[in-house]
Amino acid sequence: MTQTLRFAVAGARGRMGQAVLKVLTERGFEVALAFDKGDVIDLSGADAVIDFTTPYASIDIAHACADEGEARGKPLAHIIGSTGWMPAEEQSLKTLTDRVTIVRAGNFSLGVNMLMGLVKQAAAKLPAEDWDIEVLEAHHKRKVDAPSGTALMLGQAAAIGREVDLGEAKVAARDGLTGQRVDGTIGFSVIRGGGVIGEHSVLFASEDEIITLSHSARDRTLFARGAIEAALWAVGKSAGAYDMQDVLGFNG
Ligand SMILES: NC(=O)C1=CN([C@@H]2O[C@H](COP(=O)(O)OP(=O)(O)OC[C@H]3O[C@@H](n4cnc5c(N)ncnc54)[C@H](OP(=O)(O)O)[C@@H]3O)[C@@H](O)[C@H]2O)C=CC1
Numbered sequence: 471m472t473q474t475l476r477f478a479v480a481g482a483r484g485r486m487g488q489a490v491l492k493v494l495t496e497r498g499f500e501v502a503l504a505f506d507k508g509d510v511i512d513l514s515g516a517d518a519v520i521d522f523t524t525p526y527a528s529i530d531i532a533h534a535c536a537d538e539g540e541a542r543g544k545p546l547a548h549i550i551g552s553t554g555w556m557p558a559e560e561q562s563l564k565t566l567t568d569r570v571t572i573v574r575a576g577n578f579s580l581g582v583n584m585l586m587g588l589v590k591q592a593a594a595k596l597p598a599e600d601w602d603i604e605v606l607e608a609h610h611k612r613k614v615d616a617p618s619g620t621a622l623m624l625g626q627a628a629a630i631g632r633e634v635d636l637g638e639a640k641v642a643a644r645d646g647l648t649g650q651r652v653d654g655t656i657g658f659s660v661i662r663g664g665g666v667i668g669e670h671s672v673l674f675a676s677e678d679e680i681i682t683l684s685h686s687a688r689d690r691t692l693f694a695r696g697a698i699e700a701a702l703w704a705v706g707k708s709a710g711a712y713d714m715q716d717v718l719g720f721n722g
């Protein structure tokens with residue numbers, strides 16, 4: 471059965487673009503446009519854009535969404551899965567959130583978004599002087615950013631639980647004579663190899679015990695399905711900046 475919402479898919483030849491197209495086709499949605507780098511972005515036939523590309527490309531695509539939304543008199547939904555954002559890029563995207571309904575998440579799976587709540591809760595309850603927090607992630611060898619968007623989301627959840635600033639608490643690399651671990655820091659460790667889809671763990675380590683909260687992704691269509699759910703939620707909503715926690719109703 472063909473469904474009424476019309477989609478544009480950015481990064482269509484990529485690993486995630488292919489997964490999104492597969493799920494859209496299986497579910498009978500119309501794909502109005504599938505595009506890659508260098509293609510003309512004509513969004514006139516689309517209600518929502520699903521975008522797993524790069525931050526640089528996502529900003530460009532958000533501009534195209536803003537222009538199309540203005541021409542139409544209602545905002546387009548732009549679902550952004552791209553990771554590896556620099557602060558200046560986040561600022562650029564922010565300038566468009568009054569013209570586009572943007573849902574951005576480093577991970578669109580239900581499991582990871584659930585895990586964020588558990589991490590926040592554990593971090594709030596376990597005192598920083600006794601419990602060290604380390605975020606571990608493993609991905610395929612073609613991934614270009616580190617730590618992963620998901621690892622940063624989990625680190626941010628831990629920082630919120632502890633009421634600290636992740637920018638100050640974050641230790642993203644260790645090499646050589648590093649000195650002892652500083653209490654209250656949140657460490658990140660990164661593995662890249664083979665075809666690993668996405669493994670994430672958050673360790674809470676005390677002198678005598680370790681708690682591990684983890685998530686394992688088994689298939690990329692998991693993220694595609696979450697992004698499509700986000701699009702269904704976002705179409706018709708006011709322009710603004712949203713995330714997967716909003717889509718799942720976990721924010722309030
Ligand atoms: N949030 C989530 O749940 C998930 C996020 N991701 C993130 O999604 C992103 C993409 O991942 P993945 O699919 O594995 O990467 P790929 O490299 O396989 O795909 C990226 C695609 O984007 C295309 N692209 C690059 N620039 C542009 C542009 N300006 N306009 C349109 N298309 C463009 C690339 O084309 P070309 O090859 O021609 O450059 C390529 O087809 C990464 O940032 C990744 O971390 C991945 C999985 C889940």
Ligand SMILES: O=C(O)C1=N[C@H](C(=O)O)C[C@H](O)C1
Pocket residue numbers: 553576577609613617618619620621667668669687
């Ligand atoms: O690049 C990937 O593949 C993935 N990227 C996202 C991230 O950076 O966390 C999500 C998922 O883990 C797969």
